Amino acid sequence: xxxxxxxxxxxxxxxxxxxxxxxxxxxxxxxxxxxxxxxxxxxxxxxxxxxxxxxxxxxxxxxxxxxxxxxxxxxxxxxxxxxxxxxxxxxxxxxxxxxxxxxxxxxxxxxxxxxxxxxxxxxxxxxxxxxxxxxxxxxxxxxxxxxxxxxxxxxxxxxxxxxxxxxxxxxxxxxxxxxxxxxxxxxxxxxxxxxxxxxxxxxxxxxxxxxxxxxxxxxxxxxxxxxxxxxxxxxxxxxxxxxxxxxxxxxxxxxxxxxxxxxxxxxxxxxxxxxxxxxxxxxxxxxxxxxxxxxxxxxxxxxxxxxxxxxxxxxxxxxxxxxxxxxxxxxxxxxxxxxxxxxxxxxxxxxxxxxxxxxxxxxxxxxxxxxxxxxxxxxxxxxxxxxxxxxxxxxxxxxxxxxxxxxxxxxxxxxxxxxxxxxxxxxxxxxxxxxxxxxxxxxxxxxxxxxxxxxxxxxxxxxxxxxxxxxxxxxxxxxxxxxxxxxxxxxxxxxxxxxxxxxxxxxxxxxxxxxxxxxxxxxxxxxxxxxxxxxxxxxxxxxxxxxxxxxxxxxxxxxxxxxxxxxxxxxxxxxxxxxxxxxxxxxxxxxxxxxxxxxxxxxxxxxxxxxxxxxxxxxxxxxxxxxxxxxxxxxxxxxxxxxxxxxxxxxxxxxxxxxxxxxxxxxxxxxxxxxxxxxxxx
Numbered sequence: 164x165x166x167x168x169x170x171x172x173x174x175x176x177x178x179x180x181x182x183x184x185x186x187x188x189x190x191x192x193x194x195x196x197x198x199x200x201x202x203x204x205x206x207x208x209x210x211x212x213x214x215x216x217x218x219x220x221x222x223x224x225x226x227x228x229x230x231x232x233x234x235x236x237x238x239x240x241x242x243x244x245x246x247x248x249x250x251x252x253x254x255x256x257x258x259x260x261x262x263x264x265x266x267x268x269x270x271x272x273x274x275x276x277x278x279x280x281x282x283x284x285x286x287x288x289x290x291x292x293x294x295x296x297x298x299x300x301x302x303x304x305x306x307x308x309x310x311x312x313x314x315x316x317x318x319x320x321x322x323x324x325x326x327x328x329x330x331x332x333x334x335x336x337x338x339x340x341x342x343x344x345x346x347x348x349x350x351x352x353x354x355x356x357x358x359x360x361x362x363x364x365x366x367x368x369x370x371x372x373x374x375x376x377x378x379x380x381x382x383x384x385x386x387x388x389x390x391x392x393x394x395x396x397x398x399x400x401x402x403x404x405x406x407x408x409x410x411x412x413x414x415x416x417x418x419x420x421x422x423x424x425x426x427x428x429x430x431x432x433x434x435x436x437x438x439x440x441x442x443x444x445x446x447x448x449x450x451x452x453x454x455x456x457x458x459x460x461x462x463x464x465x466x467x468x469x470x471x472x473x474x475x476x477x478x479x480x481x482x483x484x485x486x487x488x489x490x491x492x493x494x495x496x497x498x499x500x501x502x503x504x505x506x507x508x509x510x511x512x513x514x515x516x517x518x519x520x521x522x523x524x525x526x527x528x529x530x531x532x533x534x535x536x537x538x539x540x541x542x543x544x545x546x547x548x549x550x551x552x553x554x555x556x557x558x559x560x561x562x563x564x565x566x567x568x569x570x571x572x573x574x575x576x577x578x579x580x581x582x583x584x585x586x587x588x589x590x591x592x593x594x595x596x597x598x599x600x601x602x603x604x605x606x607x608x609x610x611x612x613x614x615x616x617x618x619x620x621x622x623x624x625x626x627x628x629x630x631x632x633x634x635x636x637x638x639x640x641x642x643x644x645x646x647x648x649x650x651x652x653x654x655x656x657x658x659x660x661x662x663x664x665x666x667x668x669x670x671x672x673x674x675x676x677x678x679x680x681x682x683x684x685x686x687x688x689x690x691x692x693x694x695x696x697x698x699x700x701x702x703x704x705x706x707x708x709x710x711x712x713x714x715x716x717x718x719x720x721x722x723x724x725x726x727x728x729x730x731x732x733x734x735x736x737x738x739x740x741x742x743x744x745x746x747x748x749x750x751x752x753x754x755x756x757x758x759x760x761x762x763x764x765x766x767x768x769x770x771x772x773x774x775x776x777x778x779x780x781x782x783x784x785x786x787x788x789x790x791x792x793x794x795x796x797x798x799x800x801x802x803x804x805x806x807x808x809x810x811x812x813x814x815x816x817x818x819x820x821x822x823x824x825x826x827x828x829x830x831x832x833x834x835x836x837x838x839x840x841x842x843x844x845x
Contacts (some may be wrong), residue, residue: 165197192362199358199486203351210347217340265339336443336500338460343446346498350458350482353496353517356389358486360407361521361533369407377563380405380537402540402555405516408562409533412570413577416522416530420483420491424457432572434612435735435766436564438466438474438619446480455485460498466619467559468735468766469804470626470638470658471547474619475513475540475560489524514539520565532569534562549662549802553771564732571701571730578700579604598752603698606755607708607726609646614737614762616645617656617808626658630828635659637831641811641819648759653811655819657827660804661835663844667734667767667801673842674736674765675727677711682841685833687713695722696750705729710746711738722746724760737764763807770800803838805831 168175176190183190360368360380368385369378382403412419422428426440440463447458461481464474478500483493497515516537523531538560546554553559579601630637637659644652663670673679677692684692696710711723724746725738739762749755807830811819839845 165194169194169198169201195362195486196358199355203355206351207348210344214344265341338444338446346446346460346480347458349496349498350480350494353480353494354482354484354492356517357494357519357535358492358521359388360517360535360537361492377557377561378407379557380407397539398541400541402542403538404540404557404560405535405537406557406561406563407533407535408566409531410566410570411525411529411531412573413529414573415528416489416491416524419522419530419532420493423493424459424481424483426461426463429463431608431612433565433568434572434615435468435733436465436560436568438464438616440464443478456483458482460500464619465560466615467550467554467768468615468618468733469550469660469768469802470618470640471660472550472554472559473510473544475511475538476507477513477515479515486521491522492519493522494519510542510544512541512543532566534565536560536562536565549660549770551771553769553802556771558732558769558771567730567732571706571728574702575700575706575728596752599750600698602749602752602755603696603708604700606749606758606760607698607724609755610724610739610760610762611726611728611735611737613646613760614735614764614806614808617642617654617762618658618766618804618806629657629824630659630832635661635835637828639819639824639827644761644810646760648757649761649810654761655809655811655823655827656806657809657831658804658806659831659835660802661839662770663801663803663839663842665801665842665844666799667769668729670767670801670803670842671705671727671729671734671736674767675705675725677709679841680711683834683838685830685837690714692723701728703729705734720744733766733768735764735766737762739763761808761810766804766806768802770802772799805834805838807831 164171164179171179171190171194173187176187176194179185179190180187363369368381368388370381371377372379380403382405385405422432426442429440430437441461443460443462445457445459447456459481460478462476462478464476466472466474477495478498479495480498481493481495483491485491494517495515496517497513516539518535518537520532520534525531550559558564626638626640628636629639637657639655639657641653641655644654646652674683677694680692681687681689690713692711692713694709695712698708700706700708706728707726709725709727711725713721713723720743721740722743723738724741725736727736728734739760741758741760745755745758748758807827809823809827811823
């Protein structure tokens with residue numbers, strides 16, 4: 164039946180379902196899986212043919228070189244004089260040893276990822292290896308700041324014993340044709356596994372949690388379905404995190420796929436999860452004759468917005484493939500690069516097993532996404548007690564968080580296109596033009612991105628404890644500013660995380676409401692604050708951009724730009740002082756790129772306790788923010804991280820003084836005490 168009609172229509176599928184006693188959806192998925200398998204078989208066949216052609220050309224090349232050795236000079240009758248030392252005996256021995264070492268490395272990788280060693284290889288001849296420089300300077304404009312290493316001394320910090328860890332260089336990496344062929348095999352195998360994990364319902368690979376309804380991977384069934392070599396040698400300290408979730412986003416599949424394959428846009432889509440990302444190299448575009456497939460080697464760091472949780476660092480292959488019109492699959496799978504252990508500085512060792520998503524177009528222009536996240540994690544240091552439940556439950560980096568964050572970002576983009584969402588500007592009228600609205604939104608987006616990147620700064624900077632208070636710990640780090648308006652500035656980021664016995668929604672309402680701001684903002688001196696402009700960027704009333712004015716202050720021309728956003732995985736409230744002329748520049752529609760920003764704010768996440776999430780929604784009934792009264796009916800609590808940024812100097816050689824340390828300790832300490840007092844959490 165498949166040979167005659169690989170794309171049966173609905174009538175044919177219904178007929179087959181009656182004949183075979185199966186559900187029509189099972190028939191549909193069977194044909195989809197069969198088409199994918201046939202496509203993979205054809206691509207592997209094409210790959211083998213290309214390898215044979217490559218071997219033939221290599222042999223011809225060697226024969227020609229041998230013939231050149233025997234030619235006679237027509238002038239003197241002797242051998243020709245040549246500067247080509249390729250066949251020098253000593254050099255051949257060195258190259259032969261290098262190729263054998265590469266062969267052993269590639270064979271071990273193949274055995275690890277695709278379950279079999281490479282048994283048939285062409286004759287070991289030197290293969291041209293193109294140099295791929297992965298130094299920091301070679302990635303300008305690809306997601307991580309390139310530039311000179313900052314030598315910032317933290318010896319003045321109380322309790323510190325060393326200076327800032329210097330910039331960690333990426334090693335020089337060479338990718339051979341053999342590597343690329345192996346990467347293609349690994350990606351194809353990972354794609355097959357992902358599609359089965361996404362679409363499988365009848366193999367009992369997924370089970371629903373009885374407490375919150377989340378889909379969790381049945382590890383016993385998974386290991387039987389996808390056996391891996393040397394699985395019995397797995398480190399007993401390795402923890403498995405695996406989850407699946409689905410949702411609808413306000414964006415079509417083609418736009419999403421293009422953004423997923425762009426490292427910079429990938430960070431913009433998930434600013435609260437992806438702290439930085441790079442495309443190391445595009446391995447193939449239109450892989451194996453298919454114009455809808457792309458394979459690339461990437462690097463990324465994933466974060467929880469807290470100084471207490473280390474980032475997760477990955478080198479991985481990202482492979483996109485169009486399954487059928489309007490249906491795309493994107494798979495991510497870890498790939499070992501040489502000497503990666505020496506450059507991955509995180510105290511959390513992570514390995515990403517086949518993960519990714521299936522994106523399907525919907526008739527209304529939206530997309531339905533099914534996401535699978537599957538990792539092996541080994542914690543080299545104990546997880547901080549505040550985040551132990553959240554991380555070990557899988558909520559911190561699970562599929563639910565990816566889906567909810569993507570829904571929130573796409574909704575923000577959609578609301579930007581809707582006219583008339585603004586209320587007032589400082590002059591008393593509405594923001595005058597759509598260009599002004601877009602400019603304000605871009606300014607707020609840059610503020611949020613700056614804030615998120617400050618929590619896990621680049622260039623190998625590490626948090627250092629600067630206060631050992633009993634209630635909470637203040638951590639600080641010096642880093643170079645990522646703000647284009649202050650390219651040489653040195654910034655001090657300081658943060659502290661506290662637990663509150665209050666649901667996250669109630670804490671979010673308290674922070675975002677300008678009427679309760681004097682209760683926690685130590686810089687406002689308890690003066691009243693008024694919202695003078697407002698841009699909605701989501702269906703939840705808390706998803707908005709605001710311009711605030713504090714009255715009875717000495718700086719009457721200083722306003723506060725604030726963005727608050729919330730989804731089922733958590734929320735943030737970010738604010739930044741901006742002078743009135745700068746606000747007017749943005750409202751007029753001019754480019755806000757070079758307006759200086761130094762944001763501070765709060766991140767709010769569930770504590771991972773029971774009954775925190777239920778089908779993607781917080782277990783709280785009220786979204787009101789009329790007062791400081793909060794809902795304590797739920798047993799869940801909140802993890803709140805307070806973040807302040809202080810400009811230390813505009814000189815890259817700046818150092819931090821004890822006065823700066825005392826200032827930031829007092830600032831965070833007073834803020835935390837006022838928050839607890841206002842929410843009756845003392």
